[in-house]
Amino acid sequence: MNARQSRLDALRSLRERETESVYGWVLSTAIPPGLQQSLQTAATQGLVELADREMRAELSAYEGRPVLWAARLSPQGHDVLTYQHASPDPTPHSTPPAATEQVIELRPAQMDALRVYANLAPVLRVPPADGLIERVRTACFDRPGNRWRMTLTTEQIDSVAYAFHLRALSGSVAEANWFAREYGVTYRVDPSTGRAGAVRPPSRTASL
Known part of the structure; x- marks a missing residue:
């Protein structure tokens, strides 16, 4: 000890x-x-x-x-x-992700943007997915890689995409663009229905 x-x-x-x-x-x-x-x-x-x-x-x-x-x-x-x-657990989580989960790694600035979204949960009309706030709170920081690591469900990943979508509409598109490239998830409006939602390639959907 x-x-x-x-x-x-x-x-x-x-x-x-x-x-x-x-x-x-x-x-x-x-x-x-x-x-x-x-x-x-x-x-x-x-x-x-x-x-x-x-x-x-x-x-x-x-x-x-x-x-x-x-x-x-x-x-x-x-x-x-x-x-x-x-405070978050300072040691990395050793439990492997479940079949319906995925490990997400965010740079500090990206994590800051996600925390803003999580902190606004009580007043948002589209709140974070169940459990996301706790995952954000207990995220592990990988110091050598300079990344925050979380294991998220599909619904929680969609909420991250939505958080970065809000960030894009309010000023910076960098987080949303990076998340789309890295994890294949974007949040956008479907022109045929006028409804917004998370979108991912079929291969990504099948793997989560």
Whole structure:
């Protein structure tokens, strides 16, 4: 286990004990020695608050016995756990795509455009396909390739095409043109019906 994961595990353990604490502080009696050492280190990084002499005296009065050590998450520690929970998994997904799914790779600027679409989901008349927002949130970044990777269903890929279609109509056609070349999916109006929708070559449709 690397240092980052160890630090996160220590903060999570402290948070769990903190929610059960009567005083909002976790006393040494509730902390295993190894965890206490990790929290001491986290305190030097501003992620944990250690009770000072005055607070320990107050806690001792509550407990009716000497309290020599107590800790709680700092505001920054709370934010680290909140941010980590909401952040994409930094490691690549190892599960292969299902037969109805495809791995999509987007450059950072393209991913930014897709995130705008995902963030607007509550107010859009044509919202993202089911599950796309979660796939965007948990996309993996391949640093060597400078690409965001997602495994998407056919419906979710169509939504990506629609997102880039909106981008094209509002200013930049680069994303839509690239997506059409790379994945064979475009979003356009059918002149015979006047209805817009995702279009892909028959071979692409059959393979998804």
